[in-house]
Amino acid sequence: xxxxxxxxxxxxxxxxxxxxxxxxxxxxxxxxxxxxxxxxxxxxxxxxxxxxxxxxxxxxxxxxxxxxxxxxxxxxxxxxxxxxxxxxxxxxxxxxxxxxxxxxxxxxxxxxxxxxxxxxxxxxxxxxxxxxxxxxxxxxxxxxxxxxxxxxxxxxxxxxxxxxxxxxxxxxxxxxxxxxxxxxxxxxxxxxxxxxxxxxxxxxxxxxxxxxxxxxxxxxxxxxxxxxxxxxxxxxxxxxxxx
Amino acid sequence: xxxxxxxxxxxxxxxxxxxxxxxxxxxxxxxxxxxxxxxxxxxxxxxxxxxxxxxxxxxxxxxxxxxxxxxxxxxxxxxxxxxxxxxxxxxxxxxxxxxxxxxxxxxxxxxxxxxxxxxxxxxxxxxxxxxxxxxxxxxxxxxxxxxxxxxxxxxxxxxxxxxxxxxxxxxxxxxxxxxxxxxxxxxxxxxxxxxxxxxxxxxxxxxxxxxxxxxxxxxxxxxxxxxxxxxxxxxxxxxxxxx
Numbered sequence: 001x002x003x004x005x006x007x008x009x010x011x012x013x014x015x016x017x018x019x020x021x022x023x024x025x026x027x028x029x030x031x032x033x034x035x036x037x038x039x040x041x042x043x044x045x046x047x048x049x050x051x052x053x054x055x056x057x058x059x060x061x062x063x064x065x066x067x068x069x070x071x072x073x074x075x076x077x078x079x080x081x082x083x084x085x086x087x088x089x090x091x092x093x094x095x096x097x098x099x100x101x102x103x104x105x106x107x108x109x110x111x112x113x114x115x116x117x118x119x120x121x122x123x124x125x126x127x128x129x130x131x132x133x134x135x136x137x138x139x140x141x142x143x144x145x146x147x148x149x150x151x152x153x154x155x156x157x158x159x160x161x162x163x164x165x166x167x168x169x170x171x172x173x174x175x176x177x178x179x180x181x182x183x184x185x186x187x188x189x190x191x192x193x194x195x196x197x198x199x200x201x202x203x204x205x206x207x208x209x210x211x212x213x214x215x216x217x218x219x220x221x222x223x224x225x226x227x228x229x230x231x232x233x234x235x236x237x238x239x240x241x242x243x
Numbered sequence: 244x245x246x247x248x249x250x251x252x253x254x255x256x257x258x259x260x261x262x263x264x265x266x267x268x269x270x271x272x273x274x275x276x277x278x279x280x281x282x283x284x285x286x287x288x289x290x291x292x293x294x295x296x297x298x299x300x301x302x303x304x305x306x307x308x309x310x311x312x313x314x315x316x317x318x319x320x321x322x323x324x325x326x327x328x329x330x331x332x333x334x335x336x337x338x339x340x341x342x343x344x345x346x347x348x349x350x351x352x353x354x355x356x357x358x359x360x361x362x363x364x365x366x367x368x369x370x371x372x373x374x375x376x377x378x379x380x381x382x383x384x385x386x387x388x389x390x391x392x393x394x395x396x397x398x399x400x401x402x403x404x405x406x407x408x409x410x411x412x413x414x415x416x417x418x419x420x421x422x423x424x425x426x427x428x429x430x431x432x433x434x435x436x437x438x439x440x441x442x443x444x445x446x447x448x449x450x451x452x453x454x455x456x457x458x459x460x461x462x463x464x465x466x467x468x469x470x471x472x473x474x475x476x477x478x479x480x481x482x483x484x485x486x
Contacts, residue, residue: 163485185486
């Protein structure tokens, strides 16, 4: 091993915010100062992330970094990937920023990625620190490092979950409409769904329970309300298990 | 960051070997020399693993380490965990061994864990290098570092997969008996299954297709043979998807 460096290790957090009709991602501003003939400052946005301390667990590092940089705490972060590409960073800008913020000359960083999902209608998460920003997913295509790719992979994991687990119901009130449920699938899934097919499919899912209640105080014809039965949901998933 | 060390990063490989009626794990011998009043050598077994080089991907590091230490190559390794406990290593023995093999004084190692599954009836994998050994799962309860825990977690992931994906069929010949399938579930699942309930459950799985053939050259009453229809299997999994 002697003479062959071992990579550094960092955490990056992809926090998705569900905002009724769009999906956002929490980013933080970074500032890089270039000292040349004339001093030049570049500002852009990146995912909240930083190097891991020697004495902390990865999930604690993720929570610390997210809280320090954005002010957000107490949300569920799940480890979903390890980013180890050899071309993760831009040689000029990213390396300069790392040196500026860590005081170290860093050759390579392997990053452990965490993701979370929050409802932006919850006032506890919608308000963030100065320098942090909820950015529309469409605006995250050209971020520094491999952060655009990290977000894409986190989104793919989230979408896969949404297809088969109870993620969608966590974003809905206890009593919801089928149109509301469909909207969650459309916003996170990133595509319009055919309402008739969607309703037909849901009919087979006995864990979506029709209530005797309808919406109130709505301008249009009030729609039926439904609730989610988690116990029945788990049973339905068990039916495809071999033992 | 200055002054606060960043952890080292390694890979560890848990390769399970399915051996008809038991499950084995591939381990390698390590030797630690203690220089005191009298020189003392300690030998034990651990998972194949090592520090990652700065210029290689994690999966390449896992393949390199597995091949170098055991002689086994060309098997599918999947990343399934990152081990970051602060008490992963024994201060005396493990640290001494790390220093001896790397020439570095190492404070902490975060390890990325990979797992694989092979059929030990395949002659390409049953034969390993000197120093490597296929050990019965029961004999891996007191390994160095957190390797016993790494194996337990890998086994839990494997067992979870086995419940819902096509892992079991990869260990069977193209034409198999229900008893043979049950044995795979029992060996990896780690518990006896009730044959009647098992057969009853399988009746709902149209991807397990009865053939017009029976076993030949067996001492007992020949049993019916079955095949696995992967396309139907995927369709059955899709039925629980929301969209």
